[in-house]
Amino acid sequence: MPSTEDAGNGDDRAQVIVVGAGPAGSAAALFLARAGVDVLLLEKSAFPRDKVCGDGLTPRGVQQLVRMGIDIDAPGWTRTRGMRWVCQGRQVHIDWPRSGSAPDFGLTRSRHDFDDLLVRRAVAAGARLCSQTKATGPLTDRAGRITGVSALVGADRRPKDFHAPLVVAADGASARTALAMGLERDPRMPIATAGRRYYRSEARTHDPYLELWADLLCPRTGRDLPGYGWIFPLGDGRVNVGLGALPHRGPGAVDLRATMDRWLERLPGHWGLQEANADSPFRSAALPMGFNRRPQYHRGLLLVGDSAGMVSPWSGEGIVQAMEAGEAAAETIALALHRAPGPGREQVLRRYPREIERRWGRYYRLGNTTAGLVFARFGYRPLLNRHVMASPALVRTLARLLTHGTDAPAGDLTDTVVSGLVRMVPLPGRRAGTGPR
Ligand SMILES: Cc1cc2nc3c(=O)[nH]c(=O)nc-3n(C[C@H](O)[C@H](O)[C@H](O)COP(=O)(O)OP(=O)(O)OC[C@H]3O[C@@H](n4cnc5c(N)ncnc54)[C@H](O)[C@@H]3O)c2cc1C
Secondary structure: HHHHHHOOOOOOEEOEEOOOHHHHHHHHHHHHHHOOEEEEEOOOOOOOOOOOOOOOEEEEHHHHHHOOOOOOOOOOOOOOEEEEEOOOOOEEEEEEEOOOOOOEOOOEEOOHHHHHHHHHHHHHHHHHHHOOEEEEEEOOOOOOOOEEEEEEEOOOOOOEEEOEEEEEEHOOOOOHHHHHOOOOOOOOOOOOEEEEEEEEEOOOOOOOEEEEEOEEEEEOOOEEEEEEEEEEEEEOOOEEEEEOOOOOOOOOOHHHHHHHHHHHHHHHHHHOOHHEEEEOOEEEEEEOOOOOOOOOEEEOEEHEEEEOOOOOOOOOHHHHHHHHHHHHHHHHHHOOOOOOOOHHHHHHHHHHHHHHHHHHHHHHHHHHHHHHHHHHHHHHHHHHHHHHHHHHHHHHHHHHHOOOOOOOOOOOHHHHHHHHHHOOOOOOOOOOOOOOO
C-alpha cells in the first residue's frame, strides 16, 4: 500500500490520530476522512497481517460493511444463511431474519484479508496510514490532556512523536494507550479467552451455516466449558475452528487447547478436522467484554473497540461493535472540531460515551449479568436445553439476544419480546461519561 512506504516520513501533525488499524481504527479513520478531517492512522504491523479471530460476521456486521462502502459482492466473501446450534446430539438451524433493514445473510472472511480491505478503504477515503509505527505512549500537556503519541517507526524502530489535539485509542485488547492515560480495566466485568485454528476441510468449507457447539466438556475438570465452540466455513477449502470461554466460576482452570482436542475427537472423521489437515497453529487471545474500560472519552482520548472492552458479553462478537463504535467516535469528533477548543468542544466530546450507553448500555448490562450467572457457571447448555431447542419461537428469541438484533430491529414479535426484555434493565448511575476511577 503506497502510504506504508511513507511510514513516519510525512507530516507528523493531524487533526486526529487513530492508534491501531483493526476494524475499530479503520472504521474511525474512514468516517473521519469522509467528514473531511485530517487523520493519521498509526499501526504497528505491516498489512496484510493476521489477527486471531473466528472470522464470522452476523448480518449486523454486513450492514456496517455496506455503510463503509466495502464491496461485499467481490470474490473472497463467503455468505452464511444463519446459525446451527448443536447440543447433546440435537441441532437447530436459525436463519438470519428476512425482515428489517439489515441484509438477510452473514459473512465470513479471514482477518488476514478483512483488515487489509478495511484499512485500504480508509486510505482511499483520505486517511494517512503509517504502518510499522508502534505507539509507545501518549504525549500530554500540563493539564494531563493528550496532545499526541510517541512512537517507534519502521524496522529500525526510530523514535518519533505525532501530534494531534484528539486521539482515538483503537489498539485492541492491550489497551496500551488508554492504560497510559489512567483508564484501568474494571475487574468486575467479564474477560474471556478464545482460541482458533484453521483446517482444510472440503466437507465443511461451503457449509451455509455458522456452526456453534454448546456441550463441550473441559477434560481436566469434567465440567461444562463456560463458553462454546465454533466451526465457521471460509469457502476457500478451509474452516475456522475454535472455542471461547469465560473463567470458570468454581475450581479448575479452563484449558482451551485440551478442550478443543477432546471436542475434535468426537467429530466425524470425514470432516477432516485432524492434525494432518491443520493449516495454522492454535492461537488464542483475550476478549475484553461488557464495556470493561470507562469512560470512553477522557482528556482528548476516545476509546473504541477492544480497547474499551466492547466485545459482546452475550456472544464474544466484537468486530461489528468495533466498527460501529469507530463510526460513532468519528461522528462525535467531526462535530466537536467545529467548536473552538475549550468547554464547548468538551461538551460535544463527552457525548460519545453517552451515545454508546444509549445504543448498547442496557443490552450489555443484561449480558454481563447473564454471563456471570449462567455462562461462567454452566456455559450455554442451560439455554439450549431440549425444551428451548424444540421451540422455534424460543430459539429465535435466543438468537436475536445473542447476536444483538435488538437495535436494528426486524420489527417482528421476536423483536418486541427481546426489546421489551432489554428495556426492563435499569438505567445506570452516573458512571458512564465520568472520569477514571
Ligand atoms: C479467538 C477469537 C475469535 C473471535 N471471533 C470473532 C468472530 O468470529 N466475530 C467477531 O465479531 N469477533 C470475534 N472476535 C473478537 C474480535 O476479534 C475483536 O473484538 C475485534 O478484532 C476488535 O477490533 P479492534 O479494532 O478493537 O481491535 P484489533 O482487531 O485487535 O485491532 C487492534 C489493532 O491495533 C494495532 N495495535 C496494537 N497496539 C498498537 C500500538 N501500540 N501502536 C500501533 N498499533 C497498535 C494492532 O496491530 C491491531 O491492528 C474474536 C476474538 C478472538 C480472540
